[in-house]
Amino acid sequence: MSGFDVRVSGVRYAYGEREALRRVDLTLRAGERVALIGPNGAGKTTLTRLLVGLRRPTAGRVTVGDWEVAGKRPDEMARRVGYVFQHADQQLFARTVADDVNFGPRCLGRAAAPVRAVLDELGLAPVAGVHPYDVPAPVRKLVALAGVLVMEPGVLVLDEPTAGLDRVQRDRVVAALRRRADDGTTVLVVSHDLAFVAETAERVVVMREGQIAEDRPARELLYDRETLAALGLRPPTTAQIGMALELPGSPIRAREVVDALRGTRWKEMPE
Amino acid sequence: MTALVMLEGVTFTYPGAVQPALADVSLALSAGEVLVATGESGAGCSTLLLVATGFAPRVVGGRLRGNRRIAAERCGIVFARPWTQLTGLCSSVRDEIAFGPASRGLPGDVVLAAAERAMAELHIAHLAEREPSQLSGGELQRVVVAAALALDPEVLALDDPAAELDPEAADTLYDALPAIAAAGTAIVIATPDLERASRVATRAVVLEGGRIVATGRPAEVLGGTEAARIARAAGCPPPVPLDVPALLRRVQR
Secondary structure (H helix, E strand, O other), X not given: OOOOOEXXXXXXXXXXXXXXXXXXXXXXXXXXXXXXXXXXXXXXXXHHHHHOOOOOOOEEEEEEOOEEHHHOOHHHHHHHEEEEOOOHHHHOOOOOHHHHHHHHHHXXXXXXXXXXXXXXXXXXXXXXXXXXXXXXXXXXXXXXXXXXXXXXXXXXXXXXXXXXXXXXXXXXXXXHHHHHHHXXXXXXXXXXXXXXXXXXXXXXXXXXXXXXXXXXEHHHHOOOHHHHHHOOOOOOHHHHHXXXXXXXXXXXXXXXXXXXXXXXXEOOOOO | OOEEEEEEEEEEEOOOOOXXXXXXXXXXXXXXXXXXXXXXXXOOHHHHHHHHOOHHHHOOOOEEXXXXXXXXXXXXXXXXXXXXXOOOOOOOHHHHHHXXXXXXXXXXXXXXXXXXXXXXXXXXXXXXXXXXXXXXXXXXXXXXXXXXXXXXXXXEEEEOOOOOOOHHHHHHHHHHXXXXXXXXXXXXXXXXXXXXXXXXXXXXXXXEOOEEEEEEOHHHHXXXXXXXXXXXXXXXXXXXXXXXXXXXXXXXX
């Protein structure tokens, strides 16, 4: 699947009196893996909703590839931008997990959609025949993600995809997103989980009070203790280890840190 | 110390389910404790909270077998999906948090004081006048925790309470727990966030398929932190360090 560039230019958005976005400019390139982070209430979710046309900016414009979002209905936008809500419960309704995942392809008459492959990829095959509300809430999140992945959109936007997931489930999400980006899909994740960000993203955009405060390579930002501290954040475990031991190449993925630590001599514990 | 909650061989099955969600669980929970229950998704941690606070089967239905004794008069619970817990009646965060103590029939000044104290503990005083339906997910989560706290619960159950929070707010919430426990509340938390849990837990249990498979001090039980996994994968001999400082102390330079 070839992805699309996403351009946000001079965008503002207000909820009544309260301005949630105060002039945001942001470009995502096709195939890029970008994380959007920032404190609660910074405008992250609002921004992602503008990308799919669920909200219209008060000023400025948003384009996805050659489409002007303002000129498209949300259902049209859904063909280009797959969106997984923060509260994925809001987007499930079928009788079984498999039916829910298959709903989009069926509506568009795509018989060849990779439903089975995506269920396997996210570890959902064992619950394929189960009612979506009979699986734990975090699993419902994976079901919602699966329903978006089978549509093979050129842009993926995921709002807090890992909240509540255990490590195995989280690793599956990381792998699925990296695979899509390798195929050219533009991936944007909103997340508070810097360990997940470190595994997934190559670029990190920080929002604060409705504006973009930082926009830097992940390897750089996750090693910048001062900037993170000013945002109330701490480097992820991987970067903390990398910094303290001055590991080469600024590793941010767990596997990179393990590789860099190979050959380390460990002290035995006295106790 | 007398236990506020005592479970002995408790098995709980949800309505319509064949397999029990909790199987043969025994544990006691006393004032001052911060018990962390962890496990893979579906292991039974959330169910443990419902059972320990009496909400299962009383509210959710189902069948409970074994011995359960809840000596606490007030149990507060905060679900992982905070928006399901709003009253839907209050137009400000302050009113939302005051709703619980007010419905206990306490005098107005006591109700307000409880609300203010709870907001201060969760660092959300600045949200007092906001409309609950207009809050972000993370703001809402803290409001719901504050609402539970305003009830002055003897047992406070928190289901993945930082799931919606940014890291700073999550740290703030977790850091507030030891003092709340020390003031005489028993806290039980279900969470996959072992990093934060290992900082505040006085005791930890690991569940698997509804059964407790490990119980003990956090350092013994919560071996699944990212630092621990990295150390193990890089060949660090046991005992595996649980956090970054412990890992760094083990590296021979």
